[in-house]
Amino acid sequence: MKNFFRKVAFGIGPNEEVPSDPLAWALNQLDDVPDLTWKGRIPSGKEMIEKYARKNEIELKKVRKKYKDDKKLLKIGIERLNNETGLHFWPSLELSIRHTEAMYSNSPVLAKLWFFWSNHFAIVDGGFRTAFYTGPYEREIIRPNLNQTFEKLVYDATTSPAMISSLDNSENIGPKSKIGKKNKKSSSINENHARELLELHTVSPAAGYTQEDITQLAYIMTGWMNGYSKSTGDTLPVEFNKDRHQPGKKTIFGKTYKSGKKGLANVIKDLVNHPNCRDFIATKLCRYLITDNPTEEMKRPIIKAFKDSDGFLPEIHKAAIRVAFEYNDQYQKFQKPENWFLQMAKLADFSWPSSPTIMDLYEVGNKPQLAHTQPHGKLWSLGHNPYGSKQPNGFSDFEVDWISPELLIRRLVFAKDCFELTKSKNNNFKFYKNIVKKNFDNPERIFKYLEKANKPYEIQILLFNHPEFLRA
Amino acid sequence: MKINRRDFLKTTAATSLFFAGFGLPSFASQNKKNLVVIMLEGGMDGLCAVPIRGDKNFKKLRSKINLKKTLKLTSDFDLHPALENFKACWDQNAASVFHATSIPYKGRSHFEGQDMMMSGGTVPYQEKTGWLGRGMNLAGLKGNGLAMSLPMPLLIRGVPLNNNYFPIRSSLPQKRLLNIIEEEFNQYSEKDLSETLSIIRNRDLNYFPGTNASTLALEAGKLLSDPNGPRVAVFKVENFDTHAAQGGENGAHADCLKEYDQILKALKASLGSTFKDTLILTLTEFGRTIKQNGGNGTEHGYGTAVLMAGGLIKKSKVHGDWPGLKNKELFQGRDLNATMDARSIYASAMSTVFDLDFKRIQKDVFFGDKLENLSDKLFKA
Numbered sequence: 001m002k003n004f005f006r007k008v009a010f011g012i013g014p015n016e017e018v019p020s021d022p023l024a025w026a027l028n029q030l031d032d033v034p035d036l037t038w039k040g041r042i043p044s045g046k047e048m049i050e051k052y053a054r055k056n057e058i059e060l061k062k063v064r065k066k067y068k069d070d071k072k073l074l075k076i077g078i079e080r081l082n083n084e085t086g087l088h089f090w091p092s093l094e095l096s097i098r099h100t101e102a103m104y105s106n107s108p109v110l111a112k113l114w115f116f117w118s119n120h121f122a123i124v125d126g127g128f129r130t131a132f133y134t135g136p137y138e139r140e141i142i143r144p145n146l147n148q149t150f151e152k153l154v155y156d157a158t159t160s161p162a163m164i165s166s167l168d169n170s171e172n173i174g175p176k177s178k179i180g181k182k183n184k185k186s187s188s189i190n191e192n193h194a195r196e197l198l199e200l201h202t203v204s205p206a207a208g209y210t211q212e213d214i215t216q217l218a219y220i221m222t223g224w225m226n227g228y229s230k231s232t233g234d235t236l237p238v239e240f241n242k243d244r245h246q247p248g249k250k251t252i253f254g255k256t257y258k259s260g261k262k263g264l265a266n267v268i269k270d271l272v273n274h275p276n277c278r279d280f281i282a283t284k285l286c287r288y289l290i291t292d293n294p295t296e297e298m299k300r301p302i303i304k305a306f307k308d309s310d311g312f313l314p315e316i317h318k319a320a321i322r323v324a325f326e327y328n329d330q331y332q333k334f335q336k337p338e339n340w341f342l343q344m345a346k347l348a349d350f351s352w353p354s355s356p357t358i359m360d361l362y363e364v365g366n367k368p369q370l371a372h373t374q375p376h377g378k379l380w381s382l383g384h385n386p387y388g389s390k391q392p393n394g395f396s397d398f399e400v401d402w403i404s405p406e407l408l409i410r411r412l413v414f415a416k417d418c419f420e421l422t423k424s425k426n427n428n429f430k431f432y433k434n435i436v437k438k439n440f441d442n443p444e445r446i447f448k449y450l451e452k453a454n455k456p457y458e459i460q461i462l463l464f465n466h467p468e469f470l471r472a
Numbered sequence: 473m474k475i476n477r478r479d480f481l482k483t484t485a486a487t488s489l490f491f492a493g494f495g496l497p498s499f500a501s502q503n504k505k506n507l508v509v510i511m512l513e514g515g516m517d518g519l520c521a522v523p524i525r526g527d528k529n530f531k532k533l534r535s536k537i538n539l540k541k542t543l544k545l546t547s548d549f550d551l552h553p554a555l556e557n558f559k560a561c562w563d564q565n566a567a568s569v570f571h572a573t574s575i576p577y578k579g580r581s582h583f584e585g586q587d588m589m590m591s592g593g594t595v596p597y598q599e600k601t602g603w604l605g606r607g608m609n610l611a612g613l614k615g616n617g618l619a620m621s622l623p624m625p626l627l628i629r630g631v632p633l634n635n636n637y638f639p640i641r642s643s644l645p646q647k648r649l650l651n652i653i654e655e656e657f658n659q660y661s662e663k664d665l666s667e668t669l670s671i672i673r674n675r676d677l678n679y680f681p682g683t684n685a686s687t688l689a690l691e692a693g694k695l696l697s698d699p700n701g702p703r704v705a706v707f708k709v710e711n712f713d714t715h716a717a718q719g720g721e722n723g724a725h726a727d728c729l730k731e732y733d734q735i736l737k738a739l740k741a742s743l744g745s746t747f748k749d750t751l752i753l754t755l756t757e758f759g760r761t762i763k764q765n766g767g768n769g770t771e772h773g774y775g776t777a778v779l780m781a782g783g784l785i786k787k788s789k790v791h792g793d794w795p796g797l798k799n800k801e802l803f804q805g806r807d808l809n810a811t812m813d814a815r816s817i818y819a820s821a822m823s824t825v826f827d828l829d830f831k832r833i834q835k836d837v838f839f840g841d842k843l844e845n846l847s848d849k850l851f852k853a
Contacts (some may be wrong), residue, residue: 064716068768069536071717071724126583168581192584192596381640383622391587391626392597401629403664405671406622406636412650412672413642452652461645465653467660 002441004328006335006472007289008321009108011343012438014431023325029107030317033146036139037105038097040356043090045136049161052085052364053132054235059084060128086364087131088373091387093362094135095375096353098386103346110146113317115338115386116288118142121157121201122394123166125387134387137162150281150311151272154201155265158193161226161238167193167392170225170234172218174246189246194218196392198271207276213253219246220263278306285320287397291331298323332471334399337384340411343472344464347435350421382414383407415464419457427456432463440468505784506696506743506750507825508705509604509627509818510735512728513586514713516756517770518777519808520725521552522569522790530797533763537770539720545569549790553721554730557737558781562788566747567781568850570817571792574758574810576841578803580772582713585757590627592815592838603818605630606837608704611826618695618702620688627755628706633664635671635702637691641680644672685709685731686738693742696750703825707735712756716767724769736781748783751821751851755814761806762797775808778817784824784851791850813843820846824853 004022005012012018019025036042059081067074082088101111118138123130141160145153157163164170172190174180180187194217198209223245227236240261250257255270257263271277282302286294305319335343345352354371362372379385383406389395396402425431432450436443449466453459463469523539524530525548531538542550543559549571551559561567577588577596584596592603602625608617609631617634619625628634644650650673657666681687688707695701709731714724732754740747759776775795795801795809803809815838822837823830823845830845847853 064767064769068716068766071719071727074717074724124583168584195595196597381622390623391600393600400632400664401624403668404624404634404636405668405675406638406640408665408668409640409644409672410622412645412653413640416645417642449652449656453649458645458649461649462652467656467662467665470662470665 001328002439003332003468003472004325005439006343007328007333008324009112010102010339010346012435013103013346014349014426014435014438016438018438023322026109026321026325027318029109030113030314030321031147032107033110033144034105034107036097036101036143038100038356040096040360041093042097042139043093043136045133045140045161048090048132048136049235050232052087052090053129054232056081056085056087056128056132057233057235058231082128083367084365085132086362086368087128088376089362089364089368090131090135091385092354092368092373092375092377093359094138094387095379095385096356096359097135097139099342099345099353099375102342103352109321114138114143114146116285117146117153119386119389119394120284121153121163122389122392123162123387124392125389126166129165130387133162133165145313146317147314148312149272150306150313150316151269153313154197154272155268157201158197158264158268159224159238164193164224164226164238165234167196169193169221170228172222172224173244174219174222176247177222177245178243179241180244180246187244189215189218189222191215191218194221197221197268200393202268202271202280203274203276204280206280207253207274209253216250216252217267219250220252220257220267222246223261224264272311278303281306281316282320284397285316286323289320289324290327290333292333292398292400298327332468334402334471336395336397336402337382337407337410338379338386339472340464340470341379341382341414343469344415344418345421347439348418348422348460348464349426349431350418351423352421382410411465411470412461415461416457419460422456422460429456429459432456432459436463503746503749504699504703505825505827506703506705506746507604507821508692508696508707508739508750508752508782510732510752510754511586511589511625511627511706511708512712512732512754512756513708513710514582514728514756515585515758515760515772516712516728516754516776517714517718517725517760517773518571518775519759519762520718521555521729521779522571522777523550523552524548524794524797525550527797530762535764536768537718537720537723537764541721545788546790548794552726552729554726555733555779557733557740558779561736561740561781561785565787566783566785567779568785568788569790569792570778570780570812570814570850571790572775572795572808572810573778573792573812573814573817574775575755575814577758578774580758582757582772587626589755589757590625592818594839594841600626601630602627603815603837604628604704604706604822605634607822607826607828607833610832610836611822611828613703613826616703618692618705620692620705620707625706625708628704633667635695637688637695638683639680686734689735689738690742693739693744693746697743697746709735713772714760714769715765715771716769718764718769732779750782751784751825752781753818753821754779755818759808762802762808763806773807774803775810778814780817780850786848786850786852791846813841815841816843816846817850819843820850823847824851 063077067077123134168190173187195214223241226234227239228234247259282299286298302319305315309315353375358371436446545551575589576594577585587596590602591599593599605628615633617628619636622638692705712728718725759773760770761773793811819833824847
């Protein structure tokens with residue numbers, strides 16, 4: 001039963017009480033979205049995009065021109081620009097904010113679901129942009145929607161600068177629009193965003209849509225773009241440009257939509273109310289929390305909660321957590337690297353992540369110190385940097401995708417090397433016995449296994465590679 | 473029923489295997505064949521790697537990044553001087569080029585293009601598995617893939633239990649602890665974890681050889697030359713996206729080509745006699761514009777070249793139907809055109825190396841798209 005605390009959150013820390021009613025403990029975290037726990041600086045998305053991303057985009061062109069004959073100087077020039085815009089710092093700051101929420105907040109269950117939705121609406125890791133867009137997107141678009149409806153979440157994610165940039169909707173121009181007619185050669189629809197809105201974000205291919213449905217949805221989405229001007233690049237706020245919007249009616253799943261800005265909101269409303277959308281979201285939640293292959297019985301209460309509440313996320317979340325609780329003893333899911341790392345960090349009371357004081361010492365313009373880039377480096381080396389999704393479908397929730405020699409080597413090596421993050425007062429059997437008692441149902445069996453260790457750091461290697469710890 | 477040559481050969485081989493015990497001639501001892509794919513990320517400039525000879529217009533458009541010194545391939549094509557190991561293979565009839573080719577991507581985005589070069593699809597982000605993974609799956613090559621990277625690249629997803637190699641600068645816990653963990657995996661019937669741990673334990677992890685390209689290639693060659701080792705290896709070389717300071721013989725693009733050439737050199741050395749049963753192909757998302765830009769670099773283009781090496785190459789030759797570089801011959805008035813879907817090359821390579829019927833690959837790996845069987849032209853059967 002105690003693995004439930006890791007299944008739906010990140011485990012019980014050495015100084016925390018084990019909740020007497022685990023289900024109530026989890027359910028109570030899902031109604032409100034509290035402020036982030038991180039006490040250091042939290043830059044706004046507006047600042048990140050309009051100040052730093054803009055500068056990086058505009059200046060890069062100049063640097064390339066200036067050092068066109070010398071590859072070494074060019075490299076130095078780009079590196080300097082990256083420091084001037086904090087490019088190497090922001091991803092680690094974002095990870096620190098994210099990990100603090102998982103390890104030290106009063107709502108780790110909400111954090112686990114926050115990570116789920118951020119991955120569901122994943123931003124493709126592409127070039128310099130990711131460093132400025134992805135973190136604020138997850139904080140300002142995904143997180144505040146965790147106690148809103150799924151419909152609102154989809155609309156906000158779809159019209160966010162990060163997603164539009166990630167899936168190229170700025171290049172989605174109606175051929176019969178004003179601009180499309182003027183620039184015939186360079187104007188065409190770009191279906192990427194429309195296709196993923198159907199396939200990954202809402203109804204999934206199970207809904208049986210056709211290529212024509214995709215094309216029609218792309219037409220509805222024409223004109224939605226990141227605002228552009230010559231002096232700012234495409235870093236102005238997202239806008240609906242009616243001069244790029246394909247005129248005329250569009251038909252999706254047999255239903256007709258009028259042309260104009262409201263088309264997108266209208267079609268999203270219908271997509272989130274499609275039965276396949278409810279089924280798809282229930283499947284993904286069960287796969288994330290419980291098992292690779294969710295059963296109909298598992299999904300049913302989540303689908304019902306979705307329908308009865310008109311897609312109110314706290315109700316969907318509660319249903320999913322209840323199902324996870326019900327099946328807790330039957331299914332243990334192999335944990336993805338970031339989850340595994342956070343659980344280890346929390347149980348072993350690591351000095352992790354870098355403190356707000358240290359992170360706030362960084363000034364944009366300087367080359368960041370090791371402590372300022374460590375979170376990003378560590379997660380990358382672990383093979384699971386949550387901001388580094390190579391595809392819009394995010395990181396896989398299938399166990400088989402996370403079992404490979406190098407990924408297992410990382411777990412063994414990290415459990416050993418992260419001993420440097422422990423506090424010396426904890427380096428004794430008593431400390432580990434305490435956390436095993438709090439987080440495992442059969443502590444005696446694990447004690448017996450841990451007794452084979454000769455030194456505290458060996459306990460850590462053994463415990464965090466124990467089959468019961470690798471799963472939750 | 474139509475039986476093509478390849479199916480016929482397979483039937484013969486199976487029959488021979490059946491009679492092998494009776495001293496009849498047998499193909500059963502045929503060597504394991506390997507396929508290596510080196511992904512050149514950022515858009516490899518086929519016109520820089522394998523430039524056309526004697527095209528005045530081309531020289532003019534690239535006045536700042538022309539190659540002053542080249543290696544000669546044929547009467548029509550030169551070779552970038554950084555590719556000296558490729559040239560050595562060429563001289564032994566173990567390297568060839570397919571020019572003016574591209575995957576079916578006509579956009580200008582790296583991320584879409586890289587997605588499509590790995591998925592083998594015709595629409596970005598549509599496929600969630602890779603063409604190589606699907607091909608291996610079709611050939612029943614479970615557990616035979618090796619990625620020289622930490623995350624499993626899309627290219628070989630679609631077949632279970634791939635191996636990977638990308639060493640970390642740290643040592644594993646002591647053997648004694650690994651024994652304890654392994655024992656516990658077995659107690660809990662964690663079969664996959666247990667098998668993976670035994671693969672790890674067979675590796676020499678007492679030293680950190682580094683993760684530079686040639687070190688990884690030496691290791692890959694060692695594993696591929698093992699008769700029970702993997703049959704497929706995947707590499708990647710980054711930074712071909714030379715928007716500025718692309719350079720000629722020396723420059724940003726030359727550095728990338730050199731890195732590819734070093735992989736080839738290391739593979740050849742460590743494969744040893746297995747090199748003769750191996751194909752090493754490059755894969756990139758697009759070529760680069762013919763005209764240099766204001767930063768003495770090039771922009772994202774279309775047509776490019778595929779570099780092929782290994783003992784399974786039929787003969788050294790620049791293949792392809794050259795589309796010309798006059799304005800009206802260019803793609804969108806700016807890029808080398810593609811006269812061959814690069815997937816035809818990859819499908820033919822898989823047909824050769826995996827002993828699979830080309831049509832099955834076309835149907836099950838490449839969605840029945842129109843591709844040309846080039847196996848007999850490019851590769852040894």
